[in-house]
Amino acid sequence: xxxxxxxxxxxxxxxxxxxxxxxxxxxxxxxxxxxxxxxxxxxxxxxxxxxxxxxxxxxxxxxxxxxxxxxxxxxxxxxxxxxxxxxxxxxxxxxxxxxxxxxxxxxxxxxxxxxxxxxxxxxxxxxxxxxxxxxxxxxxxxxxxxxxxxxxxxxxxxxxxxxxxxxxxxxxxxxxxxxxxxxxxxxxxxxxxxx
Amino acid sequence: xxxxxxxxxxxxxxxxxxxxxxxxxxxxxxxxxxxxxxxxxxxxxxxxxxxxxxxxxxxxxxxxxxxxxxxxxxxxxxxxxxxxxxxxxxxxxxxxxxxxxxxxxxxxxxxxxxxxxxxxxxxxxxxxxxxxxxxxxxxxxxxxxxxxxxxxxxxxxxxxxxxxxxxxxxxxxxxxxxxxxxxxxxxxxxxxxxxxxxxxxxxxxxxxxxxxxxxxxxxxxxxxxxxxxxxxxxxxxxxxxxxxxxxxxxxxxxxxxxxxxxxxxxxxxxxxxxxxxxxxxxxxxxxxxxxxxxxxxxxxxxxxxxxxxxxxxxxxxxxxxxxxxxxxxxxxxxxxxxxxxxxxxxxxxxxxxxxxxxxxxxxxxxxxxxxxxxxxxxxxxxxxxxxxxxxxxxxxxxxxxxxxxxxxxxxxxxxxxxxxxxxxxxxxxxxxxxxxxxxxxxxxxxxxxxxxxxxxxxxxxxxxxxxxxxxxxxxxxxxxxxxxxxxxxxx
Numbered sequence: 001x002x003x004x005x006x007x008x009x010x011x012x013x014x015x016x017x018x019x020x021x022x023x024x025x026x027x028x029x030x031x032x033x034x035x036x037x038x039x040x041x042x043x044x045x046x047x048x049x050x051x052x053x054x055x056x057x058x059x060x061x062x063x064x065x066x067x068x069x070x071x072x073x074x075x076x077x078x079x080x081x082x083x084x085x086x087x088x089x090x091x092x093x094x095x096x097x098x099x100x101x102x103x104x105x106x107x108x109x110x111x112x113x114x115x116x117x118x119x120x121x122x123x124x125x126x127x128x129x130x131x132x133x134x135x136x137x138x139x140x141x142x143x144x145x146x147x148x149x150x151x152x153x154x155x156x157x158x159x160x161x162x163x164x165x166x167x168x169x170x171x172x173x174x175x176x177x178x179x180x181x182x183x184x185x186x187x188x189x190x191x192x193x194x195x
Numbered sequence: 196x197x198x199x200x201x202x203x204x205x206x207x208x209x210x211x212x213x214x215x216x217x218x219x220x221x222x223x224x225x226x227x228x229x230x231x232x233x234x235x236x237x238x239x240x241x242x243x244x245x246x247x248x249x250x251x252x253x254x255x256x257x258x259x260x261x262x263x264x265x266x267x268x269x270x271x272x273x274x275x276x277x278x279x280x281x282x283x284x285x286x287x288x289x290x291x292x293x294x295x296x297x298x299x300x301x302x303x304x305x306x307x308x309x310x311x312x313x314x315x316x317x318x319x320x321x322x323x324x325x326x327x328x329x330x331x332x333x334x335x336x337x338x339x340x341x342x343x344x345x346x347x348x349x350x351x352x353x354x355x356x357x358x359x360x361x362x363x364x365x366x367x368x369x370x371x372x373x374x375x376x377x378x379x380x381x382x383x384x385x386x387x388x389x390x391x392x393x394x395x396x397x398x399x400x401x402x403x404x405x406x407x408x409x410x411x412x413x414x415x416x417x418x419x420x421x422x423x424x425x426x427x428x429x430x431x432x433x434x435x436x437x438x439x440x441x442x443x444x445x446x447x448x449x450x451x452x453x454x455x456x457x458x459x460x461x462x463x464x465x466x467x468x469x470x471x472x473x474x475x476x477x478x479x480x481x482x483x484x485x486x487x488x489x490x491x492x493x494x495x496x497x498x499x500x501x502x503x504x505x506x507x508x509x510x511x512x513x514x515x516x517x518x519x520x521x522x523x524x525x526x527x528x529x530x531x532x533x534x535x536x537x538x539x540x541x542x543x544x545x546x547x548x549x550x551x552x553x554x555x556x557x558x559x560x561x562x563x564x565x566x567x568x569x570x571x572x573x574x575x576x577x578x579x580x581x582x583x584x585x586x587x588x589x590x591x592x593x594x595x596x597x598x599x600x601x602x603x604x605x606x607x608x609x610x611x612x613x614x615x616x617x618x619x620x621x622x623x624x625x626x627x628x629x630x631x632x633x634x635x636x637x638x639x640x641x642x643x644x645x646x647x648x649x650x651x652x653x654x655x656x657x658x659x660x661x662x663x664x665x666x667x668x669x670x671x672x673x674x675x676x677x678x679x680x681x682x683x684x685x686x
Contacts, residue, residue: 018236025232034220043221051235058239060250073254080253084663105219131214140667141259150215164256172265181211191207 006070014061021061025054028071031152032078038147039082041136043101049085053078068161075154075162079144086140103128127190134184138177145173146181251622252660258619258667260612315454319447603678604637604670612641612668613682619664620684627651627686633665637678641671652684 004012004020006027012020032053037046056077064073106128107121135143148159149170156174160167185191223231604612613635624631631652636645643666648658661684670678 018240021239022232022236025235026228029228029232029235030220030223033223037220038218046220047231051231051238054235055239055242056245056250056253059242059245060254063250063254076256077253079257080255083257083259084660087663087666088659101221102218105221106214106217108222109217109219127210128214131211139260139262141262144257144259146215150212151218153216162257163259169261169265173262176262176264178208178211182207185207185211 007066010061010064010070013058014064021054021058024070028074029054031071032074035075035147035152036078036082038102038151039079039144040085041100041102045085049078049081052081056081069158072158072161075148075158079148079162083140083144100129100132102132127185130185130188130190131181133188134181137184138180142173142177142180145170146177149174150178246657248623248625248627248657249660251625252619252664255619255622258616258664260615260667260669315451319451600672600674603673603675604641608670609678609680612670613665613680616665616667617682617684619667620661620682621686623657623660623664624652624684624686627655627657630686631657631661631684633661633682633684635665635668635680635682637668637670637673637680639673639676641669641673643668644677650684651686 004023006024009020009024009027013024029050033046033050036049036053037043040046040049053074057074060077064070103125107124135146138146145159145163148154148162149156154162156167156170159170163170182191620631620633629651631648631650633649633652634645634647635643638644646662646665648661652658652661665682
């Protein structure tokens with residue numbers, strides 16, 4: 001017998017099967033955490049958002065009408081909670097701190113390909129920091145769409161369902177966000193003459 | 196080593212994509228994930244029942260305001276499916292901007308039928324046909340400023356009035372009313388004729404020598420009686436019709452006068468081109484308006500033949516609140532825009548005859564920015580934007596500075612901005628038995644800096660949710676330090 005589908009898990013959880021809900025949590029908590037982390041930009045808040053997402057989803061199991069996939073449903077809750085967290089903050093910081101929690105995971109991801117060249121690592125750190133700054137300068141609309149599509153790897157169709165907008169709008173936002181990111185990086189000195 | 200030495204410009208896009216696509220979250224052990232999952236399930240089971248409103252808000256689509264420039268794409272691909280929101284631009288604004296913007300309009304998809312609006316002459320014709328008993332015309336311009344008598348309430352402020360979705364009623368249909376049909380039912384007259392009339396008709400026998408067929412005197416007599424009866428009935432009808440027509444003329448004249456007065460009041464100090472055009476056309480309208488009463492309706496000249504239409508009136512604030520109707524009839528100021536307009540059988544071109552000859556207003560280039568347009572009319576600079584269609588923020592201090600920014604956000608932009616975030620706020624108060632009110636304070640950059648919530652939401656712990664929802668509103672930059680507006684949130 002294969003693994004139960006998301007819908008089956010939701011049905012079982014709705015019937016009171018906590019284990020089914022636990023399976024659903026294990027299946028999606030990493031993705032939800034990653035999404036929330038890139039939206040709220042801190043690990044602690046991302047953890048809170050992740051837990052709150054599943055708690056709210058559990059409370060709203062009866063409202064799941066099955067018209068969309070459960071993960072779309074979870075994503076929408078996570079995006080809403082992340083946006084609420086962002087908007088409840090003090091005004092946005094101007095600059096990305098050197099210890100921004102987003103920088104190190106990306107450097108660690110690419111460290112194997114860069115080897116141990118300190119200059120290369122420093123340059124990658126600069127680029128990553130500039131990239132974080134560029135993302136932070138984007139509007140909530142563009143940033144959320146960019147995180148969903150480019151970072152989380154969600155398709156335009158799925159992102160459109162989460163954001164409740166046409167696919168074309170998602171594509172336009174992604175294009176616009178990438179354009180603005182490129183502009184920002186060029187202003188920061190990246191993307192100049194070829195090495 | 197400078198960053199330029201390390202990154203190829205041509206590869207920057209793919210480099211960014213690579214970085215974004217492989218950007219992980221902080222590493223967490225599998226055991227920690229297991230532990231977290233268990234704690235999440237425990238927390239979910241232990242959590243008290245959630246508030247319906249809060250859940251609804253979370254399950255609703257994220258309230259993300261559309262980006263500037265997104266409207267053009269939406270209009271091009273989806274049509275006028277929803278009202279314009281904050282940051283979006285109407286087609287009329289595109290028209291006004293196109294003169295200084297290098298970016299060509301992407302499309303003008305509105306059909307001519309949907310965008311065509313009746314001219315003053317057409318309205319006058321309808322008013323004269325309908326008379327006082329028919330104060331409004333469904334599917335046409337609201338009559339508050341056109342055909343309502345002065346004794347009635349003044350026209351309401353700018354309201355969300357959709358453009359006519361159904362075609363306006365045909366002129367010929369207006370003649371179906373009993374009083375105005377002009378049809379004389381001979382059978383009814385014969386039946387209602389008195390004996391005296393019949394006798395008089397027989398006595399007179401008018402034209403029997405000429406009209407009678409070979410010796411058919413009975414027929415001639417009956418015909419003579421009928422002719423007299425008909426004549427009398429027509430006299431009565433004429434009197435009746437004359438009264439209705441008089442009322443119609445009065446209503447039409449009052450309506451036109453009201454319209455012209457609004458135009459003159461709004462723009463007479465400026466004496467700009469639009470006012471001049473309206474003023475030139477005014478006598479013509481005054482002469483033309485009674486025509487439909489005297490002529491047959493079907494013979495009425497084409498609506499746009501006078502060259503004066505409502506499109507020439509300064510309806511910019513109303514334009515800003517209309518749903519996305521890109522060819523909303525705004526003055527066609529740019530030949531490119533005019534060329535891009537879908538073929539409308541010439542009606543489109545005739546609908547916008549009062550286009551200002553001067554440069555397109557770009558000051559405060561924003562939907563519903565009447566202040567900017569007026570500033571342009573009195574000689575404001577026609578500074579070019581950068582072609583991206585994006586507004587220059589007030590705080591930016593670059594380019595035009597405050598010269599290109601209105602003193603305060605227009606009513607349309609405020610309504611659009613609040614309308615964009617209102618669904619989220621409504622979701623917070625879903626199920627409420629009373630309204631909630633919020634005071635939104637916008638900073639000069641157009642963003643919400645403060646929201647104060649009163650009413651049901653405040654007394655039921657939903658003020659945070661409402662605030663979070665309303666804080667996403669953006670009215671675009673303006674020059675005042677702040678701008679406060681109230682909003683009522685109904686469940």
